[in-house]
Amino acid sequence: MIRILVLLASLLVAGCAVSQPASAPAPVPSAPASPERPRNVILMIADGFGPASATLGAAAKGAPLAFDSLLVGSVETSATDSRVTDSAAGATAYACGLKTYNGAIGMDADRQPCRTVLEAAEARGMATGLVATSRITHATPASFAAHVALRAEEAEIASQLAASDVDVLFGGGRTFFADLLGPMAEAAWHVATDRAGFDALDRLPAAALLADDHLAYEIDRDETAQPSLAEMTTRALDLLAASSDARANGFFLMIEGSRVDHAGHGNDPAAHLGDILAYDAAVAAALAWAAADGATLVVSTADHETGGMTLGRDGVYQWDPAPLLATTASHDVILSRAEAASDPAEVVRLALGLDVLPEGAADALRAAQATPAAFRLLVRDLQSVPAGVAWTTSGHTAVDVGLYAFGPGAALFHGRMGNDAVGQALFEVLGL
Template identity: 40%
Template sequence: MNKLVIIVFFIWISSSCETPQALNNASNEDENQPQEGTKEAGKTFIAGKRPKNVIFLIGDGMGLTQITAGSIAKKTPLILEKFRQIGLVKTYSTKLITDSAAGATAMATGSKTYNGAISMNIHQKKLKTILEYAEEKNWLTGIVTTATVTHATPACFYGHQPTRSRVNQKLAAEFMTKDIEVLMGGGWNYFKDGLDGRDLIAEAQEKGYFVTDNIEQVGDYRPEKMICLISAKLPPKIEERGDFLPLAAKKAIDILSYPKSNFFLMIEGAQIDWGGHKNESDYIVEEMLDFDRTIQQAFDFAKKDGNTLVIVTADHETGGYSINGGSKKEGKVEGKFTSDYHTATMVPIFAYGPGAESFTGIMDNTEIFFKLKYLMNLSESSSN
């Protein structure tokens, strides 16, 4: 009798303990399905108030060490230290180590997928993004990045491609099918010399976009729709691009908030990741400080506005970065690396504003989509 009880017990344990991979595969049979542990489908969100606007900042490759390095180098507190609602995010894709495409797809659509997918599920079926849901509800939308605007992270908020490789012109053409008010980053050539010989710059101007390649020359002018592409392809490092990211963030907020409509803005500090890939600690620090100045723009607006939720997180950590020496007094960081690629370590998430309390604790990256979708009051509608 005792042996029978033990056998039944172990059978029950075995059937109850599915691996994250098994959960992944099961949860991706239909698009935009809630992942394990999300707050969807009857589970309770703890937020008491919904935001009118959302500014979603992604520090690509930004782990806790990257943030710490920025804090040491700055010598004074980062703006992130003013956030009081803080959590940790699991970043795995259908593999333990995600890439930026799968990581951004998870946050933008609520679905795990394979590395390299641009908002497509494991069956290469399109997944509707949080930005597309917002557009259906007449929210104004914008994307700002220090990568090309067709790079993996920004592309996952508006595009749908089975691979991230060699699809820049396809993604530029996809952007033109949307009604996104603001687009800023690199990639002029992918629009000027567009798919099938199209001049998407001219087409954008015909659609009412103010198009420029220099954010500083815009000054106080506030167009209704704006595209700013500062480089032919990938944007340069900060010594060449200057204050592009904080200036672009400020201008994007200015444009999107002016009509007093709801708005969703995604801002990416892309080159934190590039510093990790190159194993260059100084590169990481420069980009973290630039990202901090950009977060400041979002925080200051949200604090004054009172109806804006600001989320800051990462798609993954890059480099297995650690700090092995340096000086807080001198703002000096001595970093070392275990890899020149991404790692599986959890990344932090910071929240400020209405609904911020929903982003505490440990969560899967897919939960971010479902939390935002709930807080933004975006009802289900037909898929793409």
């Protein structure tokens, strides 16, 4: 509350209105179901991660994903106005324990603010945090600590996050905080805007705004410029656990592997895989931390599936992740390089790790150089067809997503649950 008042005052004075892939450590053994109440809760959300994503990740890794042994059920993901949810309605269901309309950020179906599990945790004196590889103002993280009618209101979301009592904010979205950095500093925030600043963060409240927009896909990430999701997870856990609030009352932390979803929207199988494995590494880090702590519940799920990816296509009973592992850049980076290249076909060949392009592909790529949508489709098929991967949509689907749980209170998460029921269980397990 003190931070909120200080920030509001400073904003008024200032005249501002407040309105790729790497193998993860070995999986943590599954804990027996326990009726005990956890001291801490880590909620992990792999945005856009469906059942096929789990199969793809494990096959490419050559070993189970860190959370495979912790599968306890599935989640039905519908919104109130559609059987196909968006991230805003899906995340609000987890945050508030109720279903709402697509686009809602911390709002119920009547467009009234709903109290989130993070806000309830803060009211009880717990430390809290939000970590994402998207803009931190994007739908999923925003739904836990902001309240707006439509997810596009990101400038307002930034103002609400800056004025909140959240202790950790790690992600992208620096552009929306340009006019808020000074007031945040006056309100005692420790703000990092680059890798060096992130590495130096040692006190709360801490904000790491590490890109103007989203953080890079894992396949494109420069580790000297941006930390991995696993690194942000570990830093957030260490900072929260050391705080006086957490020592007295525990903490609630939401971590999102955001860009699994973006790659699904782009039908970009290599970028999708890279961020799946990055999320897997982050879950492994959280599980290892929780296992050592003994009083921490880890819940992992997704808000929805994206892309309608299938493993097997065109009636051929084969698929193989190897072509995706040979790829060294996302579609976004390939397109950016190709736009200015003298030979876009050579850019694609090198990025996909091919000795030669299929017959006719080079001419097709050169012809489509000035047409980004057509060029992307060609790159998609040059990757997906050899891998035996297909896509049914550039949007979301209504398929159920996996539900995974480890630690005290895991018994509350089981079977087929609605996304609102998962949110209600989060309140219940913390006694909020």
